[in-house]
Amino acid sequence: MFLVLSPFIVLAVGALLLMLAEAFTGSERSLSVVGSIVLFATSACGLAVWLLGTDNVDLSVLAPWIILDRFSLFFNALLPFGAALVCLLSGGYLEEHRLQRGEFYQLIFFTTLGTMFLSAAGDGLTLLLGLETMSIGAYALTAFRRTSTRSVEGGLKYFLLGSFSAALLLFGLALLYGVTGHTDLAGLRDGLAHGGALSDPRVIFALLLVLSGLAFKVSAFPFHMWAPDAYEGAPTPATSLMASTVKAGGFAMAIRVLVTAFGDPASTSWASGWPPVVAWLAVLTITIGNLIAGRQDSVKRMLAYSSVVHAGYMLVGLAAFGAAKSAAIASILFYLVTYTVSTIGALGVLILAGSHGKEAVSYEDLAGIGKRHPALGLAFSFFLLSLAGIPPTAGFFGKWYLVKAILEGGMPLLGVITVLNSVLSAYYYLRVLVFMYMKEPAPGAPKAVPMRSGEVNAALVIAAVCVALLGLRPGATIDASEEAAKTLVQ
Amino acid sequence: MIGQIFFYVMAALAIFGAIATVVARNPIRGAMGLLVMILSVAGFFLALHAEFLAAIQLIVYAGAIVILFMFVLMLLGPSAVPAHDQRGQIWRTVAGAIFGLLGAGAIWFAYKGFTVDVPAKGEVDAHTVNLARSPALGLAPAGYGGIDEIGHALFTTHLVPFEISSALLMVAVIGAVAVAKGKKGSKDLIIYKELDTPEIDAPGTATAVIAEVSP
Structure with missing residues (x-):
């Protein structure tokens, strides 16, 4: 029992011990390295429990609050892994920009813990608790740089809109409770299946509220408004946490709620269910996100819109659920893995490219940096190509399996839109490369000076190895995501 | 019969309080409207014979939260009322x-x-x-809504969410400390290359509120 819960226990106990250690020693120096070790250990525990299996363990104490199936174990391994890389990035960034305060790491730990609870939640109550734990941590991380108006503005917007969307989700769940008398997802499914689910106006209204809440958390159009401001204002490691772990947690929640509570054949069919709504959200998210991303002057803001676009791709996968079943979910899970490492890598290089007082955020800041610092330019190119989905990187296989699942689901139009948009998105990713290699900074313009940090370098090396491995040998990860998807879809 | 009259009076008061909270231009009146709403919800709990929940509702919401609102409003002073936009x-x-x-x-x-x-x-x-x-x-x-029932539920059937809520409280405390502490030693970390300096614009917007709050 405790062995099965070890990912949660390791992370919670580790976070508390580190907090005590910081309070007693008064030093923040080694927090990032030790913190990332704790998070890597959490991820390893998730992997170990996956390998050992939970079949012979009595989990009735946890029911229905926490579900420890392959799906949540998959996320128990993925979420802390991303957070561990972010923790390493923070070590370099915070020191360079004189923001070194221990709370940053604590917020990373507890946000990650929240996302893990979220991915394992089997009841509306634990779902909301996990969601709020995750969100409050993310709000505070966004507003961490209190002296920058941009950071505080982003944090405040994120906080207000985030609370609002959580209220929408809660209202939807409350209505569903009124209809079925259940708050647990399995009970909701049974209760809804009895009454012909979506023929009831109350259920439709509740589903719309739940969908809006979920769409906000994964920053889908038209609920993406907070994302660019929050992503740009936040300290860059916090941005990378929001783009990776927090986003993956949001998707875990969206998938589990839609697939479990609204997973009956009528609700998932194209004619009478939620997939068309999700498909419209997805198409608008991708297209509008792409169009705005191409017009940005700031690379950081462009990456924020890019994260909106990637959320759209994964929503297309979700829309194909009705026809493609577990293949659709598996493709989203694999996409999340590739996207997590790629985006952390890209934002990590952006951290590395700047130094105190000379933070590199705009395209002009990066002009010529590829010639002056070849290794940095090469790393940035690699991660951006992965985000654009160009082989042989991880991003290519992510998109490949996603489009394959969509086509298998019999939705050629959605597949075509995805591919076309993916081509369109190459414009703004390659534009960074153009600036890095083919432009020179304007005379007299401030030059971004790359910082030096072993921790950031280590994170980038790990991310790059993952991107390359997933691009060359994606087999094992794909098998794992298929297995995880199968336990969810029965 | 009396129960029904009680219910309708409380319901009317709750709705009145909720509307007053939203409509009031003066934030102090808004907080008072919230107080009326909270008191009438406590009345509903009493009607359900959930005396403990009613008491908790009074202590936590009326006693702690509304009073905290009042503190903040008093500290902000006249700037808490934005000019009409x-x-x-x-x-x-x-x-x-x-x-x-x-x-x-x-x-x-x-x-x-x-x-x-x-x-x-x-x-x-x-x-x-x-x-x-x-x-x-x-x-x-x-x-x-009795103490027995709630205690029983918290420590048996609802133990898992009860424990998870401690993580939620923890992150809220840390987050508050992190954001509040950020102003200390601010002198040496102002330099942040921004694409265009966000103007402290018209009253009522987020940046303006922040600028007013921070001395």
Whole structure:
């Protein structure tokens, strides 16, 4: 029992011990390295429990609050892994920009813990608790740089809109409770299946509220408004946490709620269910996100819109659920893995490219940096190509399996839109490369000076190895995501 | 009979308080409206014989939260009342009307849904039975809201969410400390290359509020 819960226990106990250690020693120096070790250990525990299996363990104490199936174990391994890389990035960034305060790491730990609870939640109550734990941590991380108006503005917007969307989700769940008398997802499914689910106006209204809440958390159009401001204002490691772990947690929640509570054949069919709504959200998210991303002057803001676009791709996968079943979910899970490492890598290089007082955020800041610092330019190119989905990187296989699942689901139009948009998105990713290699900074313009940090370098090396491995040998990860998807879809 | 009169009085007060909270231009009046709403909800708990919940409602919401609001409002002083903002008046009215109508429609749907008549014999299908048992219609179970029941629920059936909520409280405390502490030693970390300096614009917007709050 405790062995099965070890990912949660390791992370919670580790976070508390580190907090005590910081309070007693008064030093923040080694927090990032030790913190990332704790998070890597959490991820390893998730992997170990996956390998050992939970079949012979009595989990009735946890029911229905926490579900420890392959799906949540998959996320128990993925979420802390991303957070561990972010923790390493923070070590370099915070020191360079004189923001070194221990709370940053604590917020990373507890946000990650929240996302893990979220991915394992089997009841509306634990779902909301996990969601709020995750969100409050993310709000505070966004507003961490209190002296920058941009950071505080982003944090405040994120906080207000985030609370609002959580209220929408809660209202939807409350209505569903009124209809079925259940708050647990399995009970909701049974209760809804009895009454012909979506023929009831109350259920439709509740589903719309739940969908809006979920769409906000994964920053889908038209609920993406907070994302660019929050992503740009936040300290860059916090941005990378929001783009990776927090986003993956949001998707875990969206998938589990839609697939479990609204997973009956009528609700998932194209004619009478939620997939068309999700498909419209997805198409608008991708297209509008792409169009705005191409017009940005700031690379950081462009990456924020890019994260909106990637959320759209994964929503297309979700829309194909009705026809493609577990293949659709598996493709989203694999996409999340590739996207997590790629985006952390890209934002990590952006951290590395700047130094105190000379933070590199705009395209002009990066002009010529590829010639002056070849290794940095090469790393940035690699991660951006992965985000654009160009082989042989991880991003290519992510998109490949996603489009394959969509086509298998019999939705050629959605597949075509995805591919076309993916081509369109190459414009703004390659534009960074153009600036890095083919432009020179304007005379007299401030030059971004790359910082030096072993921790950031280590994170980038790990991310790059993952991107390359997933691009060359994606087999094992794909098998794992298929297995995880199968336990969810029965 | 008396129970019904009590319910309607409390319901009217709750709705009045909620509207006053939203409509009041003076934030202190808004907080008072919230107080009225909270007190009437405590009244509902009393009507359900959930004395403990009623007391908690008073202590936590009326006693702690509204008073905290008042503290903040008093600390902010006159700047807590923003100048009247005329921008986008038409759009705001239109958007407000749309959302108001949507909300009213939703409530009507919900009301229609919940007033299901008792089905005639032989016509009972699973859906209506489900509704008849739905907690929105049923009576409060025996012992509902008592200390025994709540304690029992917290430490047996609801132990897992109870423990998770400690993580939520923890992150809220750390987050508050992190954001509040950020102003200390601010002198040496102002330098942040921004694309364009965000102007501290018209009153009422987020940046302006922050600028006013921070001395």
